[in-house]
Amino acid sequence: MWTMNTIEWIDIELTSFCNISCKGCFRVISKQSDKILNKTYIDIDTIKKRFQKEMFPNIQIINFCGSVDEPTTHPQFFDIVEHFASWNVHINVATNGSLKTPQWWQKLAKILPPGHRVTWGIDGSDETSEIYREGSNFKKVQENFRAFIAAGGQAVWQFIEFEHNMHQTEIAKQMATDEGFKKFITINSHRKDTNGIKHKKIEPVQQSTEISCKYGNQKRIFVNHMGNVIPCCHLNSKMMEYSVTNEVKDKFEQILVNNDYKNDINLDNVSIEQAINGNIWSNIIDSWKKDAIPRCESVCKQKIRDSFVHEEIN
Numbered sequence: 588m589w590t591m592n593t594i595e596w597i598d599i600e601l602t603s604f605c606n607i608s609c610k611g612c613f614r615v616i617s618k619q620s621d622k623i624l625n626k627t628y629i630d631i632d633t634i635k636k637r638f639q640k641e642m643f644p645n646i647q648i649i650n651f652c653g654s655v656d657e658p659t660t661h662p663q664f665f666d667i668v669e670h671f672a673s674w675n676v677h678i679n680v681a682t683n684g685s686l687k688t689p690q691w692w693q694k695l696a697k698i699l700p701p702g703h704r705v706t707w708g709i710d711g712s713d714e715t716s717e718i719y720r721e722g723s724n725f726k727k728v729q730e731n732f733r734a735f736i737a738a739g740g741q742a743v744w745q746f747i748e749f750e751h752n753m754h755q756t757e758i759a760k761q762m763a764t765d766e767g768f769k770k771f772i773t774i775n776s777h778r779k780d781t782n783g784i785k786h787k788k789i790e791p792v793q794q795s796t797e798i799s800c801k802y803g804n805q806k807r808i809f810v811n812h813m814g815n816v817i818p819c820c821h822l823n824s825k826m827m828e829y830s831v832t833n834e835v836k837d838k839f840e841q842i843l844v845n846n847d848y849k850n851d852i853n854l855d856n857v858s859i860e861q862a863i864n865g866n867i868w869s870n871i872i873d874s875w876k877k878d879a880i881p882r883c884e885s886v887c888k889q890k891i892r893d894s895f896v897h898e899e900i901n
């Protein structure tokens with residue numbers, strides 16, 4: 588399903604650090620978060636060794652967006668961006684926007700190559716955004732995105748709709764246009780536990796009966812902050828929890844145990860090519876024919892996942 592020739596898109600979770608606590612984030616929800624969070628990041632040497640342009644002949648997107656990271660916390664973030672800047676690909680960064688200074692964001696706008704996109708997660712048109720993004724500061728985010736956009740940065744405003752903020756969607760969309768964002772995107776969150784924050788009610792999505800691997804279809808892979816190469820972000824919470832507990836919860840962890848995951852998918856020991864051709868990836872793919880990994884069933888069979896509604900500005 589995946590080969591080095593077909594990979595077009597790589598998600599990279601750069602760190603386990605973040606400065607805020609969004610109510611529905613794995614950082615807040617996981618019982619193992621104290622063992623996982625604010626501990627490590629992929630170092631620049633691993634990136635330079637394991638991510639070389641000639642290894643990925645059809646690469647199109649490098650996406651700095653993981654399950655637990657605020658990518659701007661990486662101490663070598665500019666060096667990493669510079670490493671990929673010469674690849675002639677789209678570089679995407681997902682951020683809460685509340686770290687660093689306007690000068691830092693100006694510099695980022697200058698070093699990002701053409702075709703980049705920084706997605707700002709701002710779930711409200713004012714301090715309301717701080718309800719879900721606990722610990723964020725709307726005014727600071729605003730100073731930062733203004734500096735980034737003024738310096739030529741291509742920004743996208745991503746707004747997660749909840750009951751408490753949906754009255755601000757149209758206001759935020761207008762603000763996005765006025766402030767110079769290139770796009771405004773709304774998301775309906777499917778995450779169940781957001782500490783009492785209620786979701787906007789949405790129509791159920793159509794159910795399909797076979798596993799249709801979202802990441803495989805997108806020719807996309809995921810690398811987490813511990814250097815584990817896995818098919819997708821949806822398996823990452825289990826991957827991270829298993830890494831710190833060694834607890835076997837279902838077939839996914841059983842596959843990790845049976846195949847000595849550190850020597851099969853971890854970038855300290857194998858290349859991305861070895862990982863995607865290794866036993867763990869083939870076991871995951873084989874599981875879809877019969878007795879699929881439960882997470883694959885729930886995400887890609889029943890299609891319970893975040894649905895994106897794209898709204899272009901103009």
Ligand SMILES: C[S@@+](CC[C@H](N)C(=O)[O-])C[C@H]1O[C@@H](n2cnc3c(N)ncnc32)[C@H](O)[C@@H]1O
Pocket residue numbers: 605609611612652653654655656657658681682683706707708745747774775776777778781893
């Ligand atoms: C874990 S975050 C990592 C990137 C960065 N820290 C951020 O928040 O943008 C990955 C993505 O999940 C999104 N996200 C956070 N809470 C969500 C929710 N309840 N439903 C859907 N997406 C959510 C973020 O906005 C971001 O696009």
Ligand code: SF4
Pocket residue numbers: 605606607608609612613614654655656657682683
């Ligand atoms: S900013 Fe991103 S990583 Fe940080 S808590 Fe929120 S969703 Fe999670």
Ligand code: SF4
Pocket residue numbers: 798799800801802803818819820821822871882883884886887
């Ligand atoms: S959950 Fe399973 S089937 Fe879905 S994208 Fe991930 S690996 Fe593919």
